Amino acid sequence: MTDRLAFNNVNVIDGLGAVTPDATVLIAGSSIESVSSAHTADTLPAGTRIIDGSGGWLMPGLINCHDHLCNKWLRSTPAPDYQAARLRRRHSNPGAHALEAAGNATWELRQGVTTVRELGGPGMEIGQEMFTNVDIRNAIASGQIAGPRVLASRLMVAMTGGHGTPWYGVREADGPDEVRKAVREQLKGGADCIKIMSTAGLANYPHESPDTDEYTLEELSAGADEAHRFNRLITTHAMSDSAVKRAIEAGIDTIEHAFLATPGGIRAMQDGGVSFVPTARVAWRMARNSPPALAGLLERASHRDRVLEAVDRGVPVGVGTDSRFTVLEEMETLVEYGVPVETVLKGATGTAAAICGLDDSGSVAPGKRADLLLLKTNPLEGLRSAFEGLELVVKAGEVVVASGHSGAALRPLPPPDPLN
């Protein structure tokens, strides 16, 4: 018999823009069976375990569109030490990376993040094997460690010496044919999606400057074509306006960052039908905490205005943290920028699912995965207070985090494994 769990007496934020007050959400196994304002305890199927939401708020689990589980440790590293710390880390051992990822995965799950798109972890050889974010995904999927579901990019694809090569797991590839081969290697190694580098970045400044373009149109097109032939999405780290436009022309699905884009770059996103993960908190922080020349470059580019233009133009804008900050902090930054809180919350749920190519997630609707959060207060009226009052996290129908929800009848632990 399928296990059934129901939340009643909840206000449902569906992740697509609608709110249903005083509803009941019925979960069967790992998926949502129904969302109804009519259900009462009497009309639920016999044997359903009921959690009284006490007038709280039920919403989809958060999706982090751009994460680095092995690098989250940098969240507390002051900027002057950032680069040095990263490089030190590069020489640390794979076991340390694995433990870091495990700790961060649990930490994010406890914050209500039920899916992350992991866009670049270590690529460390252990004997003949390569330790990558695919291993982190598999460890979580098989229940060895607690964490969100992981969509793994495996190694980033970058030009020789390109962005990421000093510290991440990078497959260096030059020329369209080799980029195509590099994409094939990631798919062979179990990648769910592809990450390709269009420009240099910030974290290796001044050794590289974010206004330097890296891959050519031919190289990006080969990567996009190869990913799409195998029904995978491809996303790109792109800072400059020219790189944003080039990536869109090449058929890349999502632009990450675009810290130096102009209004023309945002218009190109709209025209090209691509999505945008601005990682705004990183841009905001780096504009305040960088050497003057870099800070000035970021300040003049006014990323905040680009984010608002993207929202105004209807470009799907997703919430992604990159290697620092929490999903809550990124959402707060977007709200601070002037993005409506409804749009921000969709950016971490329904819109995020679309950006990541997940048909099964991101909304509270029949047939979707039961990745759900129960909050005491309405996040649309205050993100921080609501997420600080996070009571339950449900992942694929299982209550995986419960903090202080006294009335909830939690799923009991399975019976002990008999010794014979």
Ligand SMILES: [Zn+2]
């Ligand atoms: Zn990143």
